[in-house]
Amino acid sequence: MPRTKRVEPEKEIKPCNPYLPKLYKILKYNKESSDCFLIRLDYKGSYEPGQFFQVSLPGIGEAPISVASYSSTHLDLNIREVGNVTKAAAKLKKGDTLYLRGPYGKGYPMEKLFGKNLLIIGGGSGVAPLKGVLSYIDKHKDAYGNVEMFFGFRAPEDILFKEDVKQWKSKHNLHLSVDKNPSKKKISCDVCFVTNIVEKAKLNPENQAVFMCGPPVMMKILLGILKNKGFQDNQIYLSTERMMQCAMGVCGHCMIHGKYTCLDGPVFRYDEIKDYTYD
Template identity: 70%
Template sequence: MPRVKTAKEEPEQQSANPYLPVSTKITSFKRESSDCFMIRIDFKTKHDPGQFVQLTLPGIGEAPISIASYSQEFMDLNIREVGNVTKALSKMKKGDTLFVRGPYGKGYPMDKLFGKELIVIGGGSGVAPLKGILSYVDKHKNNFGEVSLYFGFRTPEDILFKDEMRQWRNKYNLNLSVDKNPNKARISCDVCFITNLIEKAKLNPENKIVFICGPPMMMNITISILKNKGFKEEQIYVSTERLMQCALGICGHCMIHGKYTCLDGPVFRYDEIGQYTND
C-alpha cells in the first residue's frame, strides 16, 4: 500500500500528488437505503464527472469509489456495503478520518459536449456517478439542450437520492421506475424495468448524447434498444467497473478489451470498447 501522507503535510494542495493518500474528514453521512449510504468528504480537488478515487482505511484495505458530485470544495461518495472496506466505511460518522488518493481515470468529456441534448440512464447504485454529470449541467445550464433522465431501482425502498429526485423532476424530464413494489408503497413512478421505459420512449438520436451506468445486463439491453432506435456507438458513453488494485496502470487487474479501466476509463465512449461484457 502506498505511503500514507496526512493533509497536515500538504494542507492546501490535496491533489498535488494523486498517488499518495491524504487524510480527510467526513463532513456528512446520510443513509440512502438499507445497503447504500452517502458520505461527503472534505477533499478539495479538481476533477471531471465520472472519475473515481481510492478510499483507504489503514489496516482494512482500499476501495475504488466513483465521485458523485462536481465541486472543488467537497466530494460526495455513494457507497454500497459489500465487503470489508465498504462495511467498515458504513460504521463511520461525521468527523471521522479516512484516507483518499486520486482522482483517477478519465471522466466524461463534458466540455466537448456543449450544445448537445443529454440522455442520462442509470440503474441502482449506477446512478451515483451520473450525479456528477447533473451537478456539472447545473453549473453550465446554458451549454446543454434538454436533459432526460431514466433511473431504475429494484424496489421503492432501494430508490437512492430521493431528495435530489424531487429537484430533478422539476428541472429535467425524469423517468423513474422500480422493478417491483412488494410492500405496496405509495409511489409516483412506473413499476417495470427501466429498459421498458426506454424501449417505449420516442427517442430521436439527432444531437443526443447518452450516458449509461448500471448493472451489465441493464447496460447491454439499453445499448441494444438505443441502436435499434438509430443511435450510433459514438453517441453512447458507458461507465465500467473492474476489480482494481493499483489504479495506476501497473498491475493489469482492470484490463477491458486491451484498455486499462483505471487509466483509459472507467468512462468509455462505446465505440472505444465495442460490445460491453462483464468478463
C-alpha cells in the same frame, strides 16, 4: 588503482509517492437506502464527474469509488456495501476521517459535448456517478440542450438521493422506475425495469449523447434498445467496472483488451470497447 570512492546516487529520490493516500474528514454521512450511504468529504481539489477515488481504510484495504458530486468545496461518494472495505466504511460517522487518493481515470467528456442533448440512464448505485454529471449540468446551465433522464431502482425504499430526485424532476425530464413494489407503497413512478421505460419512450437520436451506468445486464439490454432506436455506438458513453488496485495504469488488474480501465476509462465510448466484451 581504481578509485575506491563509492559512487553516490546522483540525486536524492524523494519524489511524490503516488501510492500515498491523504486523510480527509467526513462532513456528512447519510444513509440512502438499506445498503447504500453517501459521505461528504472536505476534499477541495478538482475532479470530474465519472472519475473515481481510491478509498482506503487502514487494515482493511482500498476500494475504487466513483464521485457523486461536482464541487470545489467538497466531494460526495456514494458507497454500496458489497465488499470488505465498503462494509467497514458503512460504520463510519460524521466527523470521522478517511484516507483517499485520486482522482483517477477519465470521466464523462462533458466539455466535448457542449450543445448536445443528453440522455442519462442509470440503474441502482449506477445513478451515483450520474449525480455528478447532473451537478455539472446545473453549473453549466445553458451549455446543453434537452436533458432526459431514466433512473431505475429495485424498490421504492432503494431510491437514492430522494431530495435531488425532487429537484431533478422539476428541472429536467426525469422518468423514474422501480423493479418491484413489495410493500405496496403509494408511489409516483412506474413499476417495471428501467429498460422498459426507455423502450417505450420516444427518443430522437439526433444531436444526442447517451450516458449510462448501472448493472452490466441493464447496459447490455439498453445497448440493444438504443441501437433499434437508431443510436450510433459513438454516441453512447458507459461506465465500466473492473478490479482496480493501483489506479495508475500499472498493476494490470483492470485491463480490458490492452486498455486500462483506471486510465483510459472507467467511462468509455461504446465503440472503443465494443468488440472486447469477452475480456
